[in-house]
Amino acid sequence: MSAFSQERLMQVLLAPQVSEKATYVADKNEQVIFIVAPDATKPEVKAAVELLFKVQVESVQISNLKGKVKRFGHVMGKRRDLKKAYVCLKPGQEINFAEGGAA
Numbered sequence: 001m002s003a004f005s006q007e008r009l010m011q012v013l014l015a016p017q018v019s020e021k022a023t024y025v026a027d028k029n030e031q032v033i034f035i036v037a038p039d040a041t042k043p044e045v046k047a048a049v050e051l052l053f054k055v056q057v058e059s060v061q062i063s064n065l066k067g068k069v070k071r072f073g074h075v076m077g078k079r080r081d082l083k084k085a086y087v088c089l090k091p092g093q094e095i096n097f098a099e100g101g102a103a
Helices: 006-012 020-029 042-053
Strands: 013-016 031-036 057-065 069-072 075-078 082-089
Touching: 006 042, 013 042, 020 031, 031 042, 042 057, 042 082
Parallel strands: none
Antiparallel strands: 013 031, 031 082, 057 082, 069 075
């Protein structure tokens, strides 16, 4: 974990994804979904989750989402691209966002 600076790890995770699908995935696969920095890597995400939430991470899958093209009147615009990380926790580990930390 010393390969990454602590400042960088604090900037990797932007927000947890809280939605019906995220809750379903969390219950079914013991995974937690985070929106991460566009240049984040799997090892950085793993180190950041372990540092911030004091849990053990088994694996990380990353998904790049392209922003939708939208119209604002007659002007075409585009939403920003997102990068999501699906973090699989080791058995018995849990992150509870309702309480604001590791359980």
